[in-house]
Amino acid sequence: MDHYPENPNLNPNYTHLPECALDPFSWDFELSEYLNMLDGGADQDSKSQLQRIASSEKIMDSSSSAGSIGAISRNNDIRCKNIGVKKSKMDAGHRVAFRTQSELEVMDDGFKWRKYGKKSVKNSPNPRNYYKCSSGGCEVKKRVERDREDASYVITTYEGVHNHESPCVVYYNQTPLMVPTGWTLQANSSRSSSSS
DNA sequence: CGCTTTTGACCCGCGC
DNA sequence: GCGCGGGTCAAAAGCG
Numbered sequence: 001m002d003h004y005p006e007n008p009n010l011n012p013n014y015t016h017l018p019e020c021a022l023d024p025f026s027w028d029f030e031l032s033e034y035l036n037m038l039d040g041g042a043d044q045d046s047k048s049q050l051q052r053i054a055s056s057e058k059i060m061d062s063s064s065s066a067g068s069i070g071a072i073s074r075n076n077d078i079r080c081k082n083i084g085v086k087k088s089k090m091d092a093g094h095r096v097a098f099r100t101q102s103e104l105e106v107m108d109d110g111f112k113w114r115k116y117g118k119k120s121v122k123n124s125p126n127p128r129n130y131y132k133c134s135s136g137g138c139e140v141k142k143r144v145e146r147d148r149e150d151a152s153y154v155i156t157t158y159e160g161v162h163n164h165e166s167p168c169v170v171y172y173n174q175t176p177l178m179v180p181t182g183w184t185l186q187a188n189s190s191r192s193s194s195s196s
Numbered sequence: 197c198g199c200t201t202t203t204g205a206c207c208c209g210c211g212c
Numbered sequence: 213g214c215g216c217g218g219g220t221c222a223a224a225a226g227c228g
């Protein structure tokens with residue numbers, strides 16, 4: 001896997017995310033709060049994009065009411081942010097699931113993941129991928145699958161709590177405007193609306 | 197050479 | 213007890 005690029009300032013579309021947004025398991029602020037934050041500093045594109053995504057269905061396995069923003073994805077063609085829901089209970093089954101509109105299934109949330117399994121699921125034409133945090137000693141798992149009803153959505157489920165900081169956060173602490181050169185956060189207007 | 201991905205096999209829980 | 217479905221393991225292959 002490649003890592004975190006050097007030229008944050010080259011990307012005009014990048015919206016600066018708060019530190020906590022880089023760590024899915026420390027999200028505990030309301031979505032609306034975050035939107036307000038964007039209101040204050042972010043460019044219009046990112047904001048509207050976020051709102052659009054925010055309107056997509058959130059999936060959760062707990063009754064937590066705290067909506068929050070997830071990490072940024074990246075790739076040549078990446079164009080989404082994640083919406084997450086924090087589960088307030090911090091037990092062994094600490095789990096967060098959210099649906100993201102993205103062409104890409106694997107989104108870089110700042111952690112390093114190692115794929116350890118792939119399974120086709122009963123009610124979906126799409127396989128489900130299983131990832132583990134590749135940081136030594138960290139047992140966090142992640143499950144990624146495409147929404148069976150709308151393949152333009154990706155359902156990501158995190159399970160567990162990282163026992164370490166995101167390398168992304170570490171980097172961020174050193175370089176406030178960090179963003180990989182390849183990142184382009186733009187309105188996902190060009191997504192191949194296979195809305196049949 | 198070390199790390200990641202792939203993929204079939206294996207395991208386990210659950211419903212019948 | 214058996215079959216099914218979901219989750220994990222681990223060997224082999226691939227890649228930088």
